[in-house]
Amino acid sequence: MNAIDGTTSSFHVRSTDAPPPSLLVIVLDTNPYAWSLLADTLPLQNVVANLLVFINAHLAINHANQVAVLASHTHCVQWLYPPPPPPLPTDSTGDVLMTEPDQPDPTPHPPTDDANKYRPFRLVEQQILSNLRSLLTSSPPSSHTTALIAGALTTAMTYISKATLLASPVAAPTHTHTTSSVLPTADAINAPADASTAHDPLSSRILIVSVSGDLAAQYIPVMNTIFAAQRNRVPIDVLKLAGDTVFLQQASDATGGVYIAPGLEVGAGKKEGEDAAVVRAQGILQYLMMGFLPDAAARKWLVLPGAEEVDFRAACFCHRKVVDIGWVCSVCLSIFCEPLPDATCLTCGTYLALPANHNVAPAVVPRKKKKKKRLPDGGTPRPGGSTPAGSTPGGGTPMR
Amino acid sequence: MSASVQALEYLESLPGMVFTRLYQQPSTALAVFRRMLPHSAKTIVMAMLYMTSPIRDADLLCWIRPEAKPEKEQAISILERLHILKVSDLQGARAYRLATNFGQSLQQALTGGGTKASFGVPCGTPGSRTVDVQFLDTFARGRWEAILYYMVGSAGAGLGGDTPIANGTKQLLEEGNFVAMKGGYPVISQEGFTFLLQDVNSQVWRLMIVYLEGTDERHMDHVDVLSFLFTLGSLELGQDYRTQNLTATQRTFLDDLADLGIVYMSEPNRFYPTRLATTLTSDAGALLSSSSFGSNMPSHSPASKGYIIVETNYRLYAYTASVLQIAILNLFSNLSRRFPNLVSGKLTKQSIQRAISYGITAEQIISYLTAHAHPQMQKSKQILPPTVVDQIRLWQIEGDRMSSTNGFIMKDFRDFAEYEDAMKYADALGVLVWKSAAKRCFFVSKLEQMQTYFSNKKQEQRPG
Structure with missing residues (x-):
């Protein structure tokens, strides 16, 4: 016997090897x-x-x-x-009674x-x-x-x-x-x-x-x-x-x-x-x-189908629109689809200083260099999972 | 040996014709599917159930992760042995399809319909007296404990061995070599001890298999009996069923089952399945609540799930007042103190080796302790302390250095690569028992799958 020694076999065998219900x-x-x-x-x-x-x-x-x-x-x-x-049975004021109801059938x-x-x-x-x-x-x-x-x-x-x-x-x-x-x-x-x-x-x-x-x-x-x-x-x-x-x-x-x-x-x-x-x-x-x-x-032992390309877009907090690029509050990370009218976050009320050129499309040129620095191990970020590197100064950060 | 393994081995020994008849009943197909198949095989069957054409082996492999190939081979092997899966040829490639009658019956079980009435015909009218679940539990427990008492009592454990049990049951116990009559008194055998330590579900199956093996002497059709057994597993506890639509064989069988406490017959034409019957085809997980059947507590309370606590210092505490359970514990431990609801004792080398000399194996002791462990112990990942488990095994190995396996030796391979290929295949199937690379031979416990493997190899080599 190759495995006659009782100790070498797994010693915590469950009586039921069946998977849980x-x-x-x-x-x-x-x-x-x-x-x-x-x-x-x-x-x-x-x-x-x-x-x-x-x-x-x-x-x-x-x-x-x-x-x-x-x-x-x-x-x-x-x-x-x-x-x-x-x-549950309620009393006259609409509160739930704290007694067990009769078991009907x-x-x-x-x-x-x-x-x-x-x-x-x-x-x-x-x-x-x-x-x-x-x-x-x-x-x-x-x-x-x-x-x-x-x-x-x-x-x-x-x-x-x-x-x-x-x-x-x-x-x-x-x-x-x-x-x-x-x-x-x-x-x-x-x-x-x-x-x-x-x-x-x-x-x-x-x-x-x-x-x-x-x-x-x-x-x-x-x-x-x-x-x-x-x-x-x-x-x-x-x-x-x-x-x-x-x-x-x-x-x-x-x-x-x-x-x-x-x-x-x-x-x-x-x-x-x-x-x-x-x-x-x-x-x-x-x-x-x-x-x-x-x-x-x-x-565990099956190859299962998954969505090969997952859409990671988010919805904005102001109009519930799905957005590709939006504005993110730097304090509470709420997402907005357009620059806020009075530059105050709708969720946390923080005053966000918007740069003067905020309605210009964000520049994405310096992205390449910075990315290499950020991920030295060569790993690629999940698409859209993190905010892009090109950030504009001020409170509003464009987000994809 | 767990219940499903026993039943599986019995089923495998049946000729293929039997399966054709067996699978005609949706209830049987469902029960075999649920009870006999490993999880991987169930997944494969369900995926193939509504496929219109055979599936290629290669396609199946695409669906299964490469590292899980051994599981797949095992699943396919069991499915083939139970005649559920048929190997066919699809444009020269190896392909599988479900056996037609099994597929149809399982589909019918899932969707309903048909006229087989295989899930029992309930009585529409109320009986002469009301029978509730509690009554059925008491009845079944009484009958089953009487059988166990009869066996334990014969071991001279100081229990009354004169509980009335039917003559047919006594005969059945003798047929299964659980007890032997010596001078008019029953004496428990090695197999009897093994039987005692199994959980209730395995015990029922064990007795049923003995019954099935003896059907020819009773002039009964064993397919009839077997398919009725599977039907019983799909019935509802607390519901009464009609006997009118049963065959004569099945009615005789029903009478014998009533003696065992598996069904209760309130009137000649009306029977109630007890918990012993309705759990026949459920998995072990569902049975936990009923596995402590022998305890005096109501079987549905959570506390009755287990009652034994084992400590790392080999001390054992059992919260029980049942004489039967104490007698069983006494088989492998030294009990020293007894309180109204608790006995305590110790597992010692002496007590374990005494049990082993009775023919009880270490595995059985461990599985008994695990199955009846107290809920507090079940919370931990390793239910029993590993030191205790190891020590019980070591105590067994001390006296027992050999074990024999029936099987076949494979030798005379042409070259090492061929040997290694075949050996790996056998390992994946789970039939490999022993191997020696130096001698280029190995030993398998089952031959059929290996034969198809070798004939496939031969075919591959011929054209090339």
């Missing part, structure tokens, strides 16, 4: 305006049907796998699965039972479909034309951290160990930090199925949730069926997720590219199965 939170963009544009080529029903197969496949992989589905609508964010808890058994379908799959499907139907029939005509992605992402992140807490071996603050109950959240937050070696109780990820364009109005909250996800090591996967948003690309890039835009691949010719895009978008199930189904454990 994974939680998949799907954010489905249900913006009716965007879907109506797609109605001829890729109706919502088809996408939902494909998504349901995908969810079942996710649940089939591991008995302990969990799924949660959120609809990000134009005026609200709605849980499709698991169903939202009933609103935890599992209402649907009367129709079909032996041809695995029961957990059927329950999930029924919930999602009925909740989605009620959302679509009850939503009032709204003036918003974009989906509330930021709200949905925030809700998803809170759900994930709650699920992670519940799944950790020392469960819940109600546990009798007083020492550990003092800092349960600190444990949960620190746990992912050394996730590479520790056994995670639960590996979570978010999948955004997006059809709306323009998210610039939600720039700040979206970026904040992206950073939260990055910190908690939650990859954000994006399946972009239509529209084009800068920030979702950044989301998947920053968190190490997968970004696939089947309908929008660059490089195809204009005319025949459109037909091909439709065909590609209709094969969405295969994209889901191959690109998005592998969980964190499987992704």
Whole structure:
């Protein structure tokens, strides 16, 4: 035997070498305006049907796998699965009562039972479909034309951290160990930090199925949730069926997720590219199965598609426009698309002295020399990730 | 040996025809997919499930990182052995496709539909008495503990060995060589000790495999039994099901399962699967809550996940009042004190070597301690103190310097490059047991994959 010595073999073998169960939170963009544009080529029903197969496949992989589905609508964010808890009883002043509500009926058994379908799959499907139907029939005509992605992402992140807490071996603050109950959240937050070696109780990820364009109005909250996800090591996967948003690309890039835009691949010719895009978008199930189904454990040994060129542009704080070059407050780093009227930062109120020639295009000539000095190791800066070297004197710094 | 490994080995030993029949049921396809396959294989199957044409080996390699090639080879090998993946030829290149019936059944399991009714037909009408999950748990625990008591009791641990268990069960335990009848009394065997230390899920599988091996003597169709077993795993706890649509074989089987506590039959035509049944096809991770089945605490409370604390000084504390658990701990440790909810003792060289002389391996002791570790211990990265784990292994090695593996020796290679190629391939497959570069030979535990490798090599060489 080459390895007869017990000590040489890895001595901390886990009894279960299986990867941890994974939680998949799907954010489905249900913006009716965007879907109506797609109605001829890729109706919502088809996408939902494909998504349901995908969810079942996710649940089939591991008995302990969990799924949660959120609809990000134009005026609200709605849980499709698991169903939202009933609103807490309030007293006359509108405060939430601090007593436990009566348990209504935890599992209402649907009367129709079909032996041809695995029961957990059927329950999930029924919930999602009925909740989605009620959302679509009850939503009032709204003036918003974009989906509330930021709200949905925030809700998803809170759900994930709650699920992670519940799944950790020392469960819940109600546990009798007083020492550990003092800092349960600190444990949960620190746990992912050394996730590479520790056994995670639960590996979570978010999948955004997006059809709306323009998210610039939600720039700040979206970026904040992206950073939260990055910190908690939650990859954000994006399946972009239509529209084009800068920030979702950044989301998947920053968190190490997968970004696939089947309908929008660059490089195809204009005319025949459109037909091909439709065909590609209709094969969405295969994209889901191959690109998005592998969980964190499987992704370690797969070559996954990523956006080869990520758009790192930001949105300005004053008009929510996506800008290539803007003005950055030197104190709080707020971005503005035009020089401020009274030279006072809108965010922090600092008075910024603008140079006299501020509306002249910034000079970019001395860039080459300075860059070499800054990066002696020969590394290239991420495109647009840092401010360009050519800076103008004064408070306003042009930014790309 | 974990439950899935046992079941996997049993399945592999079946002839290919059996699989064709087995995979006709969506529930079976789903259960095999979920329970028997490693994670990498699941990913590959899911990616191929909705592909219309075979996928080339080269294309598959593009999708997988080069450093993960061994995982891929292992996954493909298992998939082929379970007759899930078929190798075909696509314009002269090696390609894979899913076996048609497996693919169809798995698709059907995911999308629903069809008329196989393989996920159990629930009773529409309420039964004569209400059966809740708690009752089922108590029932299953009672039955299963009775079996374990029967075995431990025979070891003379001072437990009453006269808990009533069915004759069929006793016979089953004898068939599996877990106990031997000596002078009318059951005496536990080496395999019995091994059985005792496994988690509940593995124990159930072990007994089921013994049952399946004996189906011919009982004049039962083992495909019927096996596919019903997989169906059981997909049923809902606390739900009642009809027996009318079952075959005669399956109904006989159901009666035997009721004796074991795997199902509960309230009326002749109505059965409830217990937790033992519904966790048959789930992974180990999902089973943690039920693995401490023997404890007296309700199985869903977090505290029952584990009860053993092992310190670096080999002291062992177990928060339990269960006689069965104490008896099991007593197999490999010196217990010295007992309190109402706690026993304490020590792992010593003597106690471990006594256990080893019973036929219990160090791995089993370690995995038992790991699986039942207290939640406080599970918080750390290495659940058991590494010194203790190493020492248990060393104690075993002291008395046991040889282990045998059945397999095949590969020798007489033409040159070193050929030897090295083949040896590396075997290593990637995970079948390599021993190698000697000086003698240019190596030893493998499985031959089929190597045979295809060599025949492929031959074909490559012929034209060139």
